[in-house]
Amino acid sequence: MATAGFHVYDTTLRDGAQQEGMNLSVADKLAIAPLLDELGVGFIEGGWPGAVPKDTEFFRRAAKELELKHSVLAAFGATRRAGARAWDDPQVRALVDAETPVVTLVAKSDVRHVERALRTTPDEGLAMIADTVAFLVGEGRRVVVDAEHFFDGYRYDAAFTRAAVEAAFGAGAEVVTLCDTNGGMLPHWVTDVVGELRGALALEHGRDAPAGAPILGMHAHNDSGCAVANTLAAVEAGCWHVQGTVNGYGERTGNVDLVTVVANLELKDGLRTLAGDGLAESTRIAHAVAEITNISPYGRQPYVGASAFAHKAGLHASAIKVDPDLYQHIDPTAVGNDMRMLVSDMAGRASIELKGRELGFDLSGQGELLSRVTARVKDAEAQGYTYDAADASFELLLREELGERPAFFRVESWRTIVETVAGGSADRHDAEAVAEATVKLHAGGERVVATGEGNGPVNALDQALRHALTRVYPQIGGFELIDFKVRILDAQHGTDATTRVLVETSDGQGSWSTVGVGPNIIEAAWESLIDAYVFGLLHAGVEPQTAG
Ligand SMILES: CC(=O)SCCNC(=O)CCNC(=O)[C@H](O)C(C)(C)COP(=O)(O)OP(=O)(O)OC[C@H]1O[C@@H](n2cnc3c(N)ncnc32)[C@H](O)[C@@H]1OP(=O)(O)O
Numbered sequence: 414m415a416t417a418g419f420h421v422y423d424t425t426l427r428d429g430a431q432q433e434g435m436n437l438s439v440a441d442k443l444a445i446a447p448l449l450d451e452l453g454v455g456f457i458e459g460g461w462p463g464a465v466p467k468d469t470e471f472f473r474r475a476a477k478e479l480e481l482k483h484s485v486l487a488a489f490g491a492t493r494r495a496g497a498r499a500w501d502d503p504q505v506r507a508l509v510d511a512e513t514p515v516v517t518l519v520a521k522s523d524v525r526h527v528e529r530a531l532r533t534t535p536d537e538g539l540a541m542i543a544d545t546v547a548f549l550v551g552e553g554r555r556v557v558v559d560a561e562h563f564f565d566g567y568r569y570d571a572a573f574t575r576a577a578v579e580a581a582f583g584a585g586a587e588v589v590t591l592c593d594t595n596g597g598m599l600p601h602w603v604t605d606v607v608g609e610l611r612g613a614l615a616l617e618h619g620r621d622a623p624a625g626a627p628i629l630g631m632h633a634h635n636d637s638g639c640a641v642a643n644t645l646a647a648v649e650a651g652c653w654h655v656q657g658t659v660n661g662y663g664e665r666t667g668n669v670d671l672v673t674v675v676a677n678l679e680l681k682d683g684l685r686t687l688a689g690d691g692l693a694e695s696t697r698i699a700h701a702v703a704e705i706t707n708i709s710p711y712g713r714q715p716y717v718g719a720s721a722f723a724h725k726a727g728l729h730a731s732a733i734k735v736d737p738d739l740y741q742h743i744d745p746t747a748v749g750n751d752m753r754m755l756v757s758d759m760a761g762r763a764s765i766e767l768k769g770r771e772l773g774f775d776l777s778g779q780g781e782l783l784s785r786v787t788a789r790v791k792d793a794e795a796q797g798y799t800y801d802a803a804d805a806s807f808e809l810l811l812r813e814e815l816g817e818r819p820a821f822f823r824v825e826s827w828r829t830i831v832e833t834v835a836g837g838s839a840d841r842h843d844a845e846a847v848a849e850a851t852v853k854l855h856a857g858g859e860r861v862v863a864t865g866e867g868n869g870p871v872n873a874l875d876q877a878l879r880h881a882l883t884r885v886y887p888q889i890g891g892f893e894l895i896d897f898k899v900r901i902l903d904a905q906h907g908t909d910a911t912t913r914v915l916v917e918t919s920d921g922q923g924s925w926s927t928v929g930v931g932p933n934i935i936e937a938a939w940e941s942l943i944d945a946y947v948f949g950l951l952h953a954g955v956e957p958q959t960a961g
Pocket residue numbers: 461463464465491492493494495519520521530531532541561594
């Protein structure tokens with residue numbers, strides 16, 4: 414049961430799209446809206462029709478193409494221009510033409526903005542709000558007023574901001590959203606301002622407001638790093654409508670992350686804010702939205718980040734083995750996330766046992782093996798390996814200790830040559846470097862010698878290895894190296910330093926990471942590549958052919 418009257422209002426498609434570098438097409442918006450609906454938000458703000466052509470088109474297509482179960486669409490725009498009439502203002506008309514049940518108006522509530530940005534009088538500023546709201550209500554719209562710069566304005570001239578809120582409610586607005594447009598508020602300021610405003614206007618706490626009574630909302634930006642705290646403070650103080658964006662997208666440092674807010678309200682404060690069970694799907698939904706925006710998800714994002722429930726320290730693991738709640742603030746499944754154990758030089762036996770369990774090995778009661786693997790991990794990490802970023806290499810190490818690492822092939826030797834081929838010009842920089850590699854190995858009962866060429870020695874080695882193995886293991890044709898990271902570990906040794914290479918490989922369905930360390934990039938990469946192919950074949954269920 415949703416908590417009576419509480420609104421979750423998503424502005425990913427409007428304020429989120431104001432993020433630097435984000436450019437959502439109409440198709441992107443049409444793909445994101447159903448995900449927001451699945452999350453269970455009450456309102457989806459689709460954009461500013463009449464101002465942004467793509468947004469006009471979005472509302473036109475959304476009316477025909479979207480079937481939303483939980484959410485209603487809101488069209489966003491500004492109040493009428495100074496000196497104009499609401500019904501004559503083309504921007505206001507475009508809001509009506511968008512044919513959404515809800516219209517959200519940005520309204521100036523800081524008198525300095527009225528005088529300096531709108532270049533009009535405070536009275537005209539208030540009339541712009543009242544006229545526009547009344548016109549839209551008359552057109553049958555539910556109206557939300559976003560009181561822009563409300564908090565800064567309140568701290569400068571509280572009487573004007575109060576008058577702006579009264580003008581909106583007086584004309585029939587359902588919600589007035591108090592906006593921290595510049596994102597600079599602190600939670601206790603928000604608490605004080607919302608409390609004072611409610612007192613002055615005799616507004617109920619949202620929780621106690623009768624159905625249909627006007628309610629206050631909160632719209633926070635994260636410039637002071639307090640957007641989530643400010644939103645929670647506003648709810649505590651009586652705001653019963655929260656705005657935000659998935660993944661905290663938005664101008665500058667972003668809007669408040671809506672998933673963090675609703676997870677806190679639902680799981681900590683006991684409010685039911687979303688329709689349906691979308692919270693339990695929020696990790697998948699947040700990542701699916703990130704796929705469409707083409708912005709890599711942030712691993713350390715609260716609740717839905719890949720690292721949100723990843724445990725590295727051995728002491729944590731030993732307590733988690735007894736009860737995961739001892740080191741987790743919630744059960745990760747409540748937001749559709751998973752607990753992960755990370756293996757590193759900070760691991761203890763409990764970490765290895767839990768990681769083993771995650772990988773499908775029951776290592777309980779195998780104290781001697783656990784000690785051996787722990788010691789081997791610590792020793793390898795001291796040399797530069799990093800298993801928390803290379804689960805696949807850890808699994809192979811564990812299998813080695815269990816005597817279960819399959820021998821798909823046996824390497825006899827490999828070598829690479831890099832040479833320059835002179836170009837046509839007299840310029841010595843015109844020479845092109847090309848690489849060639851030879852790999853000799855035994856697989857499928859045969860000795861295979863294969864060569865490969867590439868734009869660098871690692872690429873050439875990878876090609877040669879593929880050529881050598883593909884006949885016996887054609888599955889390798891489906892593996893693709895999708896990432897390659899090189900780190901020089903003790904850079905003060907200059908060209909003599911140790912090198913770590915992390916490789917990520919995909920089979921089109923999933924990906925896995927492997928690590929290699931060596932005195933040079935080629936040896937480190939070779940080790941990482943071998944693990945990548947062995948792990949890929951193993952997990953593809955391929956039977957090892959006699960190495961010979
Ligand atoms: C706080 C927020 O993030 S609100 C959302 C902001 N989003 C956007 O601005 C994205 C879409 N914006 C646009 O496409 C354009 O800015 C438009 C179409 C809205 C306006 O474009 P233009 O007519 O070229 O005007 P311009 O952008 O230079 O200035 C904005 C005008 O709106 C007026 N204005 C600003 N806020 C308001 C408001 N709340 N109510 C009424 N008018 C407003 C300004 O006074 C200015 O008027 P002027 O042209 O008479 O000086």
